[in-house]
Amino acid sequence: MQVIATAGHVDHGKSTLVRALTGMEPDRWAEERRRGMTIDLGFAWTTLGAETVAFVDVPGHERFVTNMLAGIGPVPAAMIVVAADEGWMPQSAEHLAALDALGVRHGLLVVTRADLEDPSAATELAQAEIEQTSLGRIEAVAVSAVTGRGLPELRGALARLVAGLPPGQPGPVRLWVDRSFTIKGSGTVVTGTLAAGALRTGDELDLTGVAKPVRVRGLQSLGRSVGEVHAPARVAVNLRGVDKDTITRGAALLTPGRFLLSDLVDVRVHGDPVAGLPATLTLHLGSAAVPVRVRPLGADTARLRLGRALPLRIGDRALLRDPGRHHVAGGVTVLDVVPPGLTRRGAAAARALVLEQLDGVPDVAGELRRRKLIRGSELARTGVDTATFPAPVAGEWLADPAHWAVLQDRLRDEVERHAKENPLEPGAPVEALRHRLGLPDRALVEALVRAPLVTRGGRVSAGGPAVPGDLIRAVETAFEGLGPFAAPEANRLAELGLGPRQLGAAVRAGLVVQLAAGVVLRAGAPEQAVRRLAGLPQPFTLSEARQALDTSRRVAVPLLGLLDSTGVTQRGDDDRRTVVRG
Template structure:
């Protein structure tokens, strides 16, 4: 159990720890010379309830920031009040800090009891009881002690041992499965060992040989050795006072500062903007308005901050509320961690609270939707918080980030998803979670949207994936949405083709008008002109139809796989494209071929293809990877030969169509070209 002192300067905190442990925690020359504590001091007391660790904090008002660095890691408060002085200014401020940090175990040592008679002791005890009212230490016992005479020391030691035994029993049931964090309060170089950092293990377990990271700097390190509760150990666990001997390329005593956090590498995600709950002390003279300046203390770190109330324009003294904290620099933190705010002149404590969201938005931070998320996210139990969050807009949550920001165990995302029966979408190292009901509703909404689109656009193959995503009530990020569509496709509900989505049973059918128009156009793309069909404008001129209508129909036929746009507004029948691929493969049987050779292969008679069209066709093949160009020559990519249909056998029953600008090709000519005629 870690015991922390608290109290006014010169009330005998250091002397009391010396009487209990035999250790003088004032280790600095200046401390010895001035007779006051300036930095944190540490001492240990072996007992039948385990090793009791003591953190001695300064009592002077100038060193409250140091007191906060020590108080953030304690399990039990030893509030010290001198019998001759009674309750003083720093007694009250230290007590307020303990209350803000949630320290609920403790007792009061009435020190210098040898300087007070029974009446004075009784009066100060009444004063102490009055000060404790309404705090986490309300009703704590008061024991009169004297470091000079030894009065009450044995009784105090017995009370601390009893408290440690009770604490140890509770700790056996604690969950050490959270990921490791240690708040650094000292960093120094030790001869023969290297860099050593000390602090309290905030969560999880660390073992010799573990890989860790220093946050927020991101320096990687390895744990060479551990001292836990002042003894060599193979590991340190939650609540232990530990010294870690760290090794790494950039690890030095100067590279790690008080306030840094040594943690599991997966937790590295420092933040400089978070939403939190805040309690303002009643002693604060004025309300806290927007952009109120303060000093934030969290663990052993101290950093400048601005406070933005979220529910009102200002937080009045003695009130609670939600705030956004904008920091001068990033820090390592976790959801539900406690913090304390002090004024910028370091003269008073303003208030304190807990972090709720470490990824707070800079805009729209006061909307009802945002406040609802904070109300859900502030719940202590992770499963309850998660269950509430996925029922609020945007109706999904990054499960891995949720577990990381709460420092939960590595297997927590999978365990929470199983416990709550969540639907998960894994993409790019991120796992998004939705409630089972929301996932079912999303599938139904997608099905309804596709059915409505097909009814309104029967001539289209499907709706654009991005357009579909933007129309839904649950707007998943695009990568996750693609994963969702793939899952629904695997279930047989829909099909995704390129950037289009459709219901599994949907088939595009041309309108009667488009069918009639296609019947007039198809002969123009067949027969003798098949390797050089007329362009959109030529077809429109021949039929007397608007050019836009012809182009629209070709685009639709292209999506249906009936034609291919080889060049702008130049469409070829798909079976013809397949035949041309076959010609290219034949030419490439001996290696590479030229554009001229390809032109000569496909043109015949009076219907010359021409070099320009031949090159356009080959560039179309290049774009699709059917041919691979090297200078003026090309070779075939055999892995893409079937892109436009099988080429091992020419398309069956190709029928040359009379009219439209040329006579039928004789069977002998077709045989010579290795082709057959084709259907429209």
């Protein structure tokens, strides 16, 4: 299937033409048929050879331009309709400006009412206007829906147009909702033009404006129930788990985790000079229309603050319109959906220079160069193809190679600096390094470690001996002449320079075991004590333990407390202990 939108001035015969081509009534409302004027979007379809063509019939009156833009936003091609007896008119020009702003490149000119006026003049003028836009030179056909003149030629031209349209694109689903309603017995139904990807019954999707996921209960395309629909296509989606009143035109059904809802974007403007744009305009994207505040940055770039967040991606094409002047200010190409803040002096000018280099094509190397570090899932939501991702550096983190090399150099410098400032510590704590390097995740620090750096116990060091030789010698001196369960006196420790920091380093290095403040034993002493205490008649008293270990009460009390806390000994109600685990 291919989808084509109509475009043209009010009462130039767009709906009549669709009716003649399809045999279907595109005007859905009784008010439209009574007034003979399309007010909202209409839909019809026909078969051209082996191809099905769906038409989105849009209103031509200037009061309903917002409805018109909702219809043409997601479609790849347009059938521009001009009446031979009236020629080029104001809404012809505005509709063409909208198509040009959206970058539509496929179209067909149809000059109607050829039975009332020679179509040559209208055709020549319309072609001159159209060929100045993104459409360029397009085929033209003169018809009369009343007499049937030119309808076979029109079908042939449409078949050629459809044959030249791009095929459906794979990728995540973003279905812009142009209608929502309820069917008794089925529930909520939304319709839209599927521009990429595929929908299947049972799919779970995100719906903008709704906090919880929704599930596809059923699908219809061209009036038939189907199990799946591939782009491009007109589709009706029966949703489970959502009320119709929560869905409005401009909402979007999305593949979960593949789109970023953004209310701040940097764009390139194709149209009016950026410096002359009003401060407030309306942004049209898909079927959505939201007010935006415009901040000029460069000659053709600007920052837009949206009135509500939309699912935007790099490369999206949208339209800016001034509703007060009934004027299309231009098209925009989205350059960045997660732009940096502009709080520092000169930041706006610097940002303009960056935007000059961007073309709106999602590029993994360029995005990594600008963002330095980013999770793969976050980068995918900006519109970058996941198939182009490099291997993650840690978890799902992606890094710019040049930035990663700089971080490795900085890590080495930080580890060296920490070692000089803290010679007693067996390396720099990973968390401290994370803060110093400004990294968002500890895993990134660990991933940066390369030989000769090593990671031990949550610290990064330059390898080699983890304990300074001076500290080892001081500890050995402190225990000279002491029994296996004797602790050096506090004044002796102080004489040897073994203060709290030094003792802490000795504990971390496994040289000593700290029982209490200023009370330390040789490494392995608690294990030796357990073996000796196990030889006592069980249970035993504190005094019996002190005598068996040949130590002081200053050591015995905290030592037995340590053994109790580790489950090696069990203390009874009578204050006696039993060795329960040797």
